Amino acid sequence: MKLAYLEKIPQAQATLRATGERVTEPRVAVLATLLSSDHAMSHLDVAAMIAKRHTIDRVTVYRVLDWLVGVGIAHRIAGDDRVWRFMLNTQASAPVTGKNTALHIQSHAHAHFTCNTCGQTFCLDKVQPKMNVKLPTGFRTTEVDLKIRGQCAECK
Amino acid sequence: MKLAYLEKIPQAQATLRATGERVTEPRVAVLATLLSSDHAMSHLDVAAMIAKRHTIDRVTVYRVLDWLVGVGIAHRIAGDDRVWRFMLNTQASAPVTGKNTALHIQSHAHAHFTCNTCGQTFCLDKVQPKMNVKLPTGFRTTEVDLKIRGQCAECK
DNA sequence: ACCTTTTTGCGACTCAATTGCATCTGCGAC
DNA sequence: GTCGCAGATGCAATTGAGTCGCAAAAAGGT
Numbered sequence: 001m002k003l004a005y006l007e008k009i010p011q012a013q014a015t016l017r018a019t020g021e022r023v024t025e026p027r028v029a030v031l032a033t034l035l036s037s038d039h040a041m042s043h044l045d046v047a048a049m050i051a052k053r054h055t056i057d058r059v060t061v062y063r064v065l066d067w068l069v070g071v072g073i074a075h076r077i078a079g080d081d082r083v084w085r086f087m088l089n090t091q092a093s094a095p096v097t098g099k100n101t102a103l104h105i106q107s108h109a110h111a112h113f114t115c116n117t118c119g120q121t122f123c124l125d126k127v128q129p130k131m132n133v134k135l136p137t138g139f140r141t142t143e144v145d146l147k148i149r150g151q152c153a154e155c156k
Numbered sequence: 157m158k159l160a161y162l163e164k165i166p167q168a169q170a171t172l173r174a175t176g177e178r179v180t181e182p183r184v185a186v187l188a189t190l191l192s193s194d195h196a197m198s199h200l201d202v203a204a205m206i207a208k209r210h211t212i213d214r215v216t217v218y219r220v221l222d223w224l225v226g227v228g229i230a231h232r233i234a235g236d237d238r239v240w241r242f243m244l245n246t247q248a249s250a251p252v253t254g255k256n257t258a259l260h261i262q263s264h265a266h267a268h269f270t271c272n273t274c275g276q277t278f279c280l281d282k283v284q285p286k287m288n289v290k291l292p293t294g295f296r297t298t299e300v301d302l303k304i305r306g307q308c309a310e311c312k
Numbered sequence: 313a314c315c316t317t318t319t320t321g322c323g324a325c326t327c328a329a330t331t332g333c334a335t336c337t338g339c340g341a342c
Numbered sequence: 343g344t345c346g347c348a349g350a351t352g353c354a355a356t357t358g359a360g361t362c363g364c365a366a367a368a369a370g371g372t
Contacts, residue, residue: 021318022317022318022319022368022369022370023369023370024318024319024320024368024369025320025368026319026320027319042359043359043360044359056320056321057320057321057322058359058360059320059321059322059360059361059362060319060320060321062359062360062361063319063320064319064320067319078234078235078236078238079234080234082234082238082239082240082328082329082359083238083358083359083360084238084359084360111289113291113295116298124289124291124292133267133280133302133304135269135280135304136280136309137309138308138309138310138312139269139306139307139308139309140306140307140312141304141305141306142272142305142306142307143304143305143306144302144303144304144305145301145302145303145304145305146289146300146301146302146303147300147301147302147303148289148291148297148299148300148301149297149298149299149300149301150295150296150297150298150299151295151296151298152294152295153292153293153294153295154294156294156296177349178337178338178339178348178349178350179338179339180337180338180349180350180351181337181351182350182351183350198328199328199329200328212351212352213351213352213353214328214329215329215330215331215351215352215353216350216351216352218328218329218330219350219351220350220351223350237328238328238359238360239327239328239329240328240329313372314371314372315370315371315372316369316370316371316372317368317369317370317371318367318368318369318370319366319367319368319369320365320366320367320368321364321365321366321367322363322364322365322366323362323363323364324361324362324363325360325361325362325363326359326360326361326362327358327359327360327361328357328358328359328360329356329357329358329359330355330356330357330358331354331355331356331357332353332354332355332356333352333353333354334351334352334353335350335351335352335353336349336350336351336352337347337348337349337350337351338347338348338349338350339346339347339348339349340345340346340347341344341345341346342343342344342345342346
């Protein structure tokens with residue numbers, strides 16, 4: 001069962017406190033919103049959700065979202081509509097560190113799925129892409145994103 | 157050896173003629189520009205390149221670029237700066253058609269490399285990502301993009 | 313409760329991309 | 343060759359995501 005926004009507030013506060021940074025009301029609200037969502041949200045999605053209960057400035061939402069990315073709680077996904085979407089990190093979505101020309105992506109490479117029908121983007125934590133990618137000589141890898149488009153289970 | 161813009165014009169005209177659509181001067185110019193580039197170009201890159209010889213409206217560049225994508229000659233890549241970049245398709249970059257839950261990406265999945273230093277994006281045609289991705293039940297795949305970030309051979 | 317540092321809110325701004333509309337042009341028909 | 347018109351272009355105005363500067367507000371240690 002999916003818990004709603006309000007019920008996620010304590011968890012959001014705890015997570016924020018664990019960072020050692022300031023626990024502000026907008027940060028709690030944004031994080032609780034992300035916690036209550038199973039798909040990636042744009043800054044506007046987040047702002048609209050919060051606006052049902054509090055007033056919040058769109059710029060603050062942008063800044064909190066960026067800050068969450070900076071401290072490693074969330075990550076951003078480039079959408080096909082040139083809008084950033086945000087989603088919480090999980091253990092399974094740690095950054096991939098490559099070695100040299102022959103890159104062997106161990107596991108935990110980052111995979112996203114975007115539904116062409118409903119437009120929602122999901123983070124495929126359980127997906128373990130085993131990729132054997134041979135880059136041209138002299139190329140070094142620091143990060144890998146796998147983006148899959150298609151239709152989700154709801155939209156078939 | 158990399159051929160320059162002017163020398164690519166006949167090839168551009170031939171490719172356009174093959175589509176059966178109108179062969180206009182802006183289309184030839186845009187396509188010749190893409191043909192003369194080894195990396196992905198933004199609409200502004202293209203417009204600036206063409207502007208050295210002809211005058212062209214930015215909106216026309218947008219429209220021609222979109223049209224090239226529509227007829228299957230080029231494809232667009234979402235950059236981290238929310239700017240679209242365009243690159244010609246090659247045989248090796250055909251769309252991937254998935255089957256069902258257990259997706260087995262044969263080959264020719266689309267891979268791009270973006271250099272964190274010089275910012276250029278290359279299409280990795282020679283890369284044959286062998287991926288074995290297991291999607292959640294009910295998800296169907298129509299398209300796959302692999303985006304790799306790091307440093308290119310020039311920028312080490 | 314006080315003080316310092318960090319965040320927030322607000323307004324103005326940037327810039328890629330889009331839209332509406334009038335004009336022009338590629339190209340098939342004659 | 344030139345005529346006609348569907349389709350393409352140019353221009354001006356608009357949209358909308360994201361950013362910046364700055365003054366006011368709030369977090370958290372003392």
